[in-house]
Amino acid sequence: MNAPMTTGSVHPAVLLLELGHRARQAKTVQELAFLLVNDTRLLLPYRQAVWWTQEDGVHTLSGVVQPDANAPYAQWAAQLCRHLAQHHPKLGAFTASDVPPDLAAQWSQWWPAHAVWLPVSLATPGAAQGEGVSAGLLLAGAEPFPADRLPVLGEWGSMWGHAWQALQRRRMVSPRQWWARLRQQQAQAAWWRRPAVWAVAAVAALAVWPVHLTVLAPGELVAAQPAVLRAPMDGVVEQIHVQPNEMVKQGQLLFSLDEAQLASRLEVSEQALQTAEAEYRQFAQLALGDVRSKSQLAALAGKIGERRAEQAFLTEQRQRAQVLAPHDGMVLFDAPSEWMGKPVQTGERVMRIAQPDAVEVEAWLPIGDAIALQPGAPVQLYLAADPLAAVQAQVRYVAYDAVARPDGQYAYRVRAQLVKAGTQRIGLKGTAKLQGERVSLAYWMVRKPWASIRQWVAL
Known part of the structure; x- marks a missing residue:
């Protein structure tokens, strides 16, 4: 664990070496970003730091474990960084008078008087010269930043970008071997006669076969238009x-x-x-x-x-x-x-007063299964009391806002009118099958697993 250092009597070059050592020891991109916004204080003092990338927006904030991209401060900081990336491609200090009026109007609400913009070019592995991800470090402080420390800050940005590229190369999976093997197989004679090729073709044809996208949701029979007392x-x-x-x-x-x-x-x-x-x-x-x-x-x-x-x-x-x-x-x-x-x-x-024959289906569509449902989309309700006979209905409306259920989960309310009136009474519960638009069979099979994977894996 690195010992804390004070910047008062230590030469900037020594501080720069210390930061470079910490950057080389970083194991993940998140750890490297945390180092950038919190440990840059070794070079020059500041109150707030924002690490921004063109792809992710506000990626990391000083003193915050996980920034909220929808917070007003994060949105304002993202707009300011986009403006600086387009109009200020070089390292330099600036104040509220150097930014557009719409950004300067909120400056005093979020920031102290002085700021420094450090653009960082993140060249991805395999990218051409001059190509890469536009990013930058934004520092804010109450006092003007020392001019003699800005060149050292620029050198630290270059060192940090080099460490970032090294971590990217570790994560990259090169397709060269796979591509070479594929070309070698194509060069062989009569490759199309092999059973494996036909199997792949059959699987591909089956994968694009159109099917209806369906989801299951808790449902029950409720009064259509009850009078609430x-x-x-x-x-x-x-x-x-x-x-x-x-x-x-x-x-x-x-x-x-x-x-x-x-x-x-x-x-x-x-x-x-x-x-x-x-x-x-x-x-x-x-x-x-x-x-x-x-x-x-x-x-x-x-x-x-x-x-x-x-x-x-x-x-x-x-x-x-x-x-x-x-x-x-x-x-x-x-x-x-x-x-x-x-x-x-x-x-x-x-209490409520309802007509016994005015019955409709009410289903609660979970947020994770919120597919596009148009008015008139088919709905089948399988009652727990009669699971063999489905109650046929058509979607009347889908609520725009998700509300909290008694079990603590949020879901969208779906109301569907019965196609044919039956003898089922109000209050019977079951499982509703909601049918959406047509999609490929491959998408229908991987939609739920892929949605779960996307919550844990950043691709």
């Missing part, structure tokens, strides 16, 4: 007047909230209204001979109006405590004993 106010459920899955008529009482507090407030309001009216009549009689009493009649009349409005509001609230069915249908909710005495908040769902 919610708590009209904060309170406690006093009584449930219907049973689950009961057929109800329009205007039938479904559930009621506890009215004890409302009744008490309404009685107090009525007493206050009577008191205000009596007080108004008293001052109206006194106003015949007292001018001061006459001046108070307007205020008393306003007080009466206020009490009447309060009484009307409480009366309406008491009526709303009795929730009625908006139309005919089947009422859907949990056991009544679970709701009686339960406190509810305004807008909390208590």
Whole structure:
């Protein structure tokens, strides 16, 4: 492990040798990038460092293990680096006045006053002279950077780029031997008569055979357009007047909230209204001979109006405590004993009313299986209660945003209308098979494994 060094009394050449030694000891590109943004402080002091490449954008940040490319700071830094790579191809210091106004407007929000741009040319193995990946190191500090240290910084960038190319050569798999062997086989006579060639041709033809891209997702039968009954106010459920899955008529009482507090407030309001009216009549009689009493009649009349409005509001609230069915249908909710005495908040769902024959399929498409589904795409629901007979449906819509499921996973809601109404009841669950566009058989076979590999392997 390297011992920490101070830059105050050490010659820059010694510091450069130390950094070169650390770069040669790096085993991975990630370790080398971490060294660049954090250990360059040996050459000159800075507060923030950004390592940017044209292919990956903001690759590494000083003091951060894994940068978030979608963060506002990372996006602004990526725009600044792209501008510098195009218009400032040489090493140099700059400030906010040297960049476009749209970038300079956010400079003080993210950075101190001074910065240095170090372009680094990353020539990939096998690339022609002058070709390579455009990249650069961006340093920011509160004080101006010493001019005598900039040439040393440029030399460090060259050393670091050489170490990066060495790591790239280790990772590269050269196809020369494979290509030479292939040309040797093609040079042989009657190669097309060999069974291996025909087998390869058959496999290639089978690989491009078009098939429908299908995915499986949890699904269930739900009400198509249910009427959701919610708590009209904060309170406690006093009584449930219907049973689950009961057929109800329009205007039938479904559930009621506890009215004890409302009744008490309404009685107090009525007493206050009577008191205000009596007080108004008293001052109206006194106003015949007292001018001061006459001046108070307007205020008393306003007080009466206020009490009447309060009484009307409480009366309406008491009526709303009795929730009625908006139309005919089947009422859907949990056991009544679970709701009686339960406190509810305004807008909390208590029950639903649905038509028994208005049923559709609801499926939850996982994020990893989010294929393109057009309206009208076929859907087959295999119910757990009847796995041999599939319920046929067609996609009605697919939600744009993924929402959290009770199991903690995010998924897209898919609604599909039944092709033919059946006898299945609402609430049955199963597995939905969603059918997308046509793709090659090879893509259908390697899509899921390749998606899993891409999460762990950088190619």
